[in-house]
Amino acid sequence: MQQQVHFITLATADLDAARRFYRDGLGWEPLVDVPGEIVFFQVAPGTVLGLFDAEKFGRDLGGTGAPGVSGVTLSHNVGGPREVEETVALMAAAGGTVLKAPRQGEFGEVFHAHARVPNGVVWEVARHPGWLVAEDGRAVLG
Amino acid sequence: MQQQVHFITLATADLDAARRFYRDGLGWEPLVDVPGEIVFFQVAPGTVLGLFDAEKFGRDLGGTGAPGVSGVTLSHNVGGPREVEETVALMAAAGGTVLKAPRQGEFGEVFHAHARVPNGVVWEVARHPGWLVAEDGRAVLG
Numbered sequence A, B: 001m002q003q004q005v006h007f008i009t010l011a012t013a014d015l016d017a018a019r020r021f022y023r024d025g026l027g028w029e030p031l032v033d034v035p036g037e038i039v040f041f042q043v044a045p046g047t048v049l050g051l052f053d054a055e056k057f058g059r060d061l062g063g064t065g066a067p068g069v070s071g072v073t074l075s076h077n078v079g080g081p082r083e084v085e086e087t088v089a090l091m092a093a094a095g096g097t098v099l100k101a102p103r104q105g106e107f108g109e110v111f112h113a114h115a116r117v118p119n120g121v122v123w124e125v126a127r128h129p130g131w132l133v134a135e136d137g138r139a140v141l142g
Helices: A015-025 A054-060 A081-093 B015-025 B054-060 B081-093
Strands: A007-012 A032-034 A038-044 A047-053 A072-077 A097-104 A111-116 A122-127 A131-133 A139-141 B007-012 B032-034 B038-044 B047-053 B072-077 B097-104 B111-116 B122-127 B131-133 B139-141
Touching: A007 A054, A007 B122, A015 A038, A015 A047, A015 A081, A047 A054, A047 B139, A081 A097, A081 A111, A081 A122, A122 B007, A139 B047, B007 B054, B015 B038, B015 B047, B015 B081, B047 B054, B081 B097, B081 B111, B081 B122
Parallel strands: A007 A047, A072 A122, B007 B047, B072 B122
Antiparallel strands: A007 B072, A032 A038, A038 A047, A072 B007, A097 A111, A111 A122, A131 A139, B032 B038, B038 B047, B097 B111, B111 B122, B131 B139
16 A cells, blocks of 8 residues: 555535635635535645535535544644744734744654644644655655 | 645554554554654655654643544545455554445545544545646646
């Protein structure tokens, strides 16, 4: 089995609010947008983030509930503490709620912040001194 | 802000069970493995999946709980229905629980299955006829 995530799909209670956050707030460009159902954003080579109407997400999984998102964070890495602060400020201006203001993290040498964004998922914005991506796309954690 | 997810981090109640599932069951190679804390697997160019001890995940987010994972699916796409069946069988043999046996999906033209794997996240294994990745890593959803 190939070691690859192709889609990250998040149950999304308010799809219009989530679209506004990513598209209008962060300036991301949708790959596909099906109003009332799902919005896709490419977030890595070959990998797509799908914001899926929570009721339809529940049906697709064979249940009837409309779950929130918990137990997951998505991270965006930047080059330094100043960029952590700027990116979290952008997320807050776009409608996110800062859960942890930029600070030195408890694990590793990370400097980071957490924000809950309108579809309920928690984003981490981080500077990892030991993290880099090689030219071939290989991640390195040192 | 660059349109990129660098880490997908999942609260993981039983890290040893999760490691066995991905490493021994699926044959994935850890990027970094810190027993009792976190296991990282690269899952796309520049993108890493982190299985993070649930109690430490909760602390990192400033809470005290040990959340399960809900409201998210990760998808692995394959070329046809036969490969969907083979990959879900591999996941079941590795300790996953099949929630939806391979079948035509309710949304789009997808043929797919869902399995809950030992860290609690639900994986979808899917064949999307309209999905492909261009040579430059651009995802196409047709």
